[in-house]
Amino acid sequence: MELSQDTKNILGLQLPTDPRWVDLAEISLEGILTDHAYCEQKAATTCITLIQRYSDKVKLVQDLAPIVTEEWGHFRLVLAELHKRGLHLGKQRKDQYVNKLMEFQRKGGHYDDRFLDHLLMMALIEARSCERFKRLSEGLNDEYLRNFYRRFMESEAGHYTLFLELAETYMDKEKVRTRWKEWLHYENAVMASQEVRGDRIH
Ligand SMILES: [Fe+2]
Numbered sequence: 001m002e003l004s005q006d007t008k009n010i011l012g013l014q015l016p017t018d019p020r021w022v023d024l025a026e027i028s029l030e031g032i033l034t035d036h037a038y039c040e041q042k043a044a045t046t047c048i049t050l051i052q053r054y055s056d057k058v059k060l061v062q063d064l065a066p067i068v069t070e071e072w073g074h075f076r077l078v079l080a081e082l083h084k085r086g087l088h089l090g091k092q093r094k095d096q097y098v099n100k101l102m103e104f105q106r107k108g109g110h111y112d113d114r115f116l117d118h119l120l121m122m123a124l125i126e127a128r129s130c131e132r133f134k135r136l137s138e139g140l141n142d143e144y145l146r147n148f149y150r151r152f153m154e155s156e157a158g159h160y161t162l163f164l165e166l167a168e169t170y171m172d173k174e175k176v177r178t179r180w181k182e183w184l185h186y187e188n189a190v191m192a193s194q195e196v197r198g199d200r201i202h
C-alpha cells in the first residue's frame with residue numbers, strides 16, 4: 001500500500017528525513033534492527049502504561065489493548081530478522097529523540113492537557129516512525145527488507161491515526177489541532193538538532 005497524498009499531508013511532519021540516513025542504516029543493520037526492536041518494545045510498554053493510567057476511558061482501553069499485542073508482535077518480527085541474519089539484539093541505547101519530546105510534555109496543570117500531550121506525543125512518534133519506515137521501504141538495496149519495512153510503515157500509519165482519533169474522542173477538536181501544530185513545530189526543531197546516525201530509527 002502506498003500512502004495516499006492525504007495521509008502524507010496529515011502526517012504533517014515538517015522536516016523530511018535526511019536522504020543519507022537510509023544508506024547509513026543499511027551499513028549498520030545490526031544497530032538499526034536493535035534500535036527498531038526497542039522502539040517496538042517501548043511502543044508496547046507505553047500502550048500498557050496508557051491503559052493503566054486511563055483505565056476509566058473505555059474506548060481508549062478497548063482500542064489500545066490490541067495495539068499492545070501488535071507492537072509486541074513487531075518486536076518479535078524484528079528479533080526473528082536479527083536471528084535469521086546471524087545478528088544479535090544489542091543493548092538499549094538512550095533515546096535522545098523521545099527524551100527531547102518528553103521535555104515538551106506538560107507535567108503540571110490540567111489533567112486534560114497532560115492526557116492530550118501523552119496521546120499527541122505517541123501520535124508523533126508513530127508518524128515519524130512511519131516516515132522513517134517509508135524511507136527504508138523505498139531506499140534500501142535489499143528487496144526483502146524493503147518489503148519488511150513497507151509492512152511496518154502501514155501499521156504505524158494506522159497507529160498514528162488512532163492516537164489522534166483518541167485525542168479527538170476525549171477532547172475538543174480545535175484544541176487538539178492547535179496543540180498538534182505546536183507539537184509538529186517542536187518536533188521539527190528536535191529533528192533538525194539530531195545527528196544523522198544509521199543505527200537509530202529516530
Ligand atoms: Fe510497531
Ligand SMILES: [Fe+2]
Pocket residue numbers: 043071126155156159
Ligand atoms: Fe506503532
